Amino acid sequence: MTLTHEPFGTTEWWRTAVIYQVYPRSFADGNGDGIGDLPGITARLDHLAALGVDAVWLSPFYRSPQKDAGYDVADYRDIDPLFGTLADADAMIARAHDLGLRVIVDLVPNHTSSEHEWFRAALAAGPGSPERDRYLFRDGQGAGGELPPNNWQSVFGGPAWTRIDDGQWYLHLFDSSQPDLDWTNPQVRAEFEDVLRFWLRRGVDGFRVDVAHGLVKAEGLPDWHGTVEMAGSTDPSTTDPGAPEDGQTEASTNGPMFDQDGVHEIYRSWRAVLDEFDPPGERHTRALVAEAWVEPLSRLARYVRDDEMQQAFNFSFLTTLWDAAAYRATITESLRTLDAVGAPATWVLSNHDVVRHPSRLGLPVPGTKTNGIFAHETQPDEALGLRRGRAATLFMLALPGSAYLYQGEELGLPEHTALPDDVREDPAYFRTGHAEAGRDGCRVPLPWAAGEPAFGFSPTGRTWLPQPTSWAPYAADAQAGVPGSTLELYRSALALRREHALGAGGLEWVAGYSDDVVAFRVFPADGGAGVLVLANLGTTAVPLPEGADALLASTDLPGDETLPADVTVWLRA
Numbered sequence: 001m002t003l004t005h006e007p008f009g010t011t012e013w014w015r016t017a018v019i020y021q022v023y024p025r026s027f028a029d030g031n032g033d034g035i036g037d038l039p040g041i042t043a044r045l046d047h048l049a050a051l052g053v054d055a056v057w058l059s060p061f062y063r064s065p066q067k068d069a070g071y072d073v074a075d076y077r078d079i080d081p082l083f084g085t086l087a088d089a090d091a092m093i094a095r096a097h098d099l100g101l102r103v104i105v106d107l108v109p110n111h112t113s114s115e116h117e118w119f120r121a122a123l124a125a126g127p128g129s130p131e132r133d134r135y136l137f138r139d140g141q142g143a144g145g146e147l148p149p150n151n152w153q154s155v156f157g158g159p160a161w162t163r164i165d166d167g168q169w170y171l172h173l174f175d176s177s178q179p180d181l182d183w184t185n186p187q188v189r190a191e192f193e194d195v196l197r198f199w200l201r202r203g204v205d206g207f208r209v210d211v212a213h214g215l216v217k218a219e220g221l222p223d224w225h226g227t228v229e230m231a232g233s234t235d236p237s238t239t240d241p242g243a244p245e246d247g248q249t250e251a252s253t254n255g256p257m258f259d260q261d262g263v264h265e266i267y268r269s270w271r272a273v274l275d276e277f278d279p280p281g282e283r284h285t286r287a288l289v290a291e292a293w294v295e296p297l298s299r300l301a302r303y304v305r306d307d308e309m310q311q312a313f314n315f316s317f318l319t320t321l322w323d324a325a326a327y328r329a330t331i332t333e334s335l336r337t338l339d340a341v342g343a344p345a346t347w348v349l350s351n352h353d354v355v356r357h358p359s360r361l362g363l364p365v366p367g368t369k370t371n372g373i374f375a376h377e378t379q380p381d382e383a384l385g386l387r388r389g390r391a392a393t394l395f396m397l398a399l400p401g402s403a404y405l406y407q408g409e410e411l412g413l414p415e416h417t418a419l420p421d422d423v424r425e426d427p428a429y430f431r432t433g434h435a436e437a438g439r440d441g442c443r444v445p446l447p448w449a450a451g452e453p454a455f456g457f458s459p460t461g462r463t464w465l466p467q468p469t470s471w472a473p474y475a476a477d478a479q480a481g482v483p484g485s486t487l488e489l490y491r492s493a494l495a496l497r498r499e500h501a502l503g504a505g506g507l508e509w510v511a512g513y514s515d516d517v518v519a520f521r522v523f524p525a526d527g528g529a530g531v532l533v534l535a536n537l538g539t540t541a542v543p544l545p546e547g548a549d550a551l552l553a554s555t556d557l558p559g560d561e562t563l564p565a566d567v568t569v570w571l572r573a
């Protein structure tokens, strides 16, 4: 047995919380226009309370031209009419709190929309103006400035610079409709501190910080020959081996646009803003969560030091392939590096930017391919993927720390891999010249009721992306109360996780099982025995320990004292 992590003796909610991601445009549509909205969310919050999660995180609902589904914010203090009004946001927050759910909202500080009033003013004011200084405008290279200021590529494909009529270029690490802010400008810092206070005063419990590793760029914006990718999956084999290492420091392999030391000062100042809202005598009641695709994990841990953020998404876990040794290594490294700074580990398998995990796990190399799947590509095995997806979720939910669920995974939803190309909206599909399917396939509106139009997503039957006709069995009402359904598996797992305080537990690896089995015990601080978790990632059944007392299994056990392939079980330890 190897002790990897001591139990926490703390009650700060975010250390152990299960946080459910709502993607507003696809959760529930209250007004029938085919796009989800805040009243739709509020009406369905009881589903989340019944599921047993602790908090919701909502992707952006701010005023936005929706060029990147709301991650292009035109006004950080208002709701887009697509989603409702500020009064609807207040009602959603109040209802969530009534149900005992905390609310985390999305903050997008790396860039604004090109329709934000600051960017419009920057275009109007001209080169050298204070208005331009809030963004990263530069003159181009070449005799007439006709070449971009450096060689950076957008994360969504194509150049990261766009030239405007007067000849200057502006930087956008994402779409050209998402100009990057200049975080060395004090006005930018003051503005976002004020935006934080605006939402804290409305009662939110925390912020998920978009592209948290991107705000500060290396001095001089040096060229870089690496590849910028989402979800921490930068593949070293795609970088040019002969290229000079300009812009790279020893500690960072993420390029001069990411993970610069200067970002940490920003998060310290935000921490202080959040602390202003702690009730007397309490500490860290509001949380900051970094979305930072930073490797290795020791670099990520810097974002969650005591005076910075509370959590960072663990994309190393999300991108781990279906391999027991790989999971053991990622889990051990996550717990060790985060324990070293006193922060909880986080665990996540799916979100709005990656192929849903049951579909990834149903591919010939299970766990690969985060960037969308076209109909003409190798299709996932839906049944095998779901079986593995449930097994993966069940061992994730036993791990100490905080876990993130993405809407619809509690229904076992697969990726929509047969979307017609003419309905796609993701800028990544367009900017890669259609080389990447992009993220629309994981953003399809949820099925709530098997027999209703749009499976109950919208009262009119409209949906902004088509749902697969085969989704009726996945609908929430087709699974509620049905033993063995994915929805009931999630509910049982969350109830047991709470009962056994698994999120606050210690973890030790248990020896004596095949290398293909992820085997660990999670035990409470009071010295109780806890729960033994066995996940069989191999291809053949393995024996269960004698007298095994199963609390929950991801698939019905055969009753012959074995654990079949692709199944996880929680046993009384």
Ligand code: BGC
Residues within 6 Å of the ligand: 068, 071, 072, 108, 174, 210, 211, 291, 352, 353
């Ligand atoms: C969000 C994406 C978004 C990008 C640009 C991300 O990391 O999760 O959905 O496209 O930031 O804001």
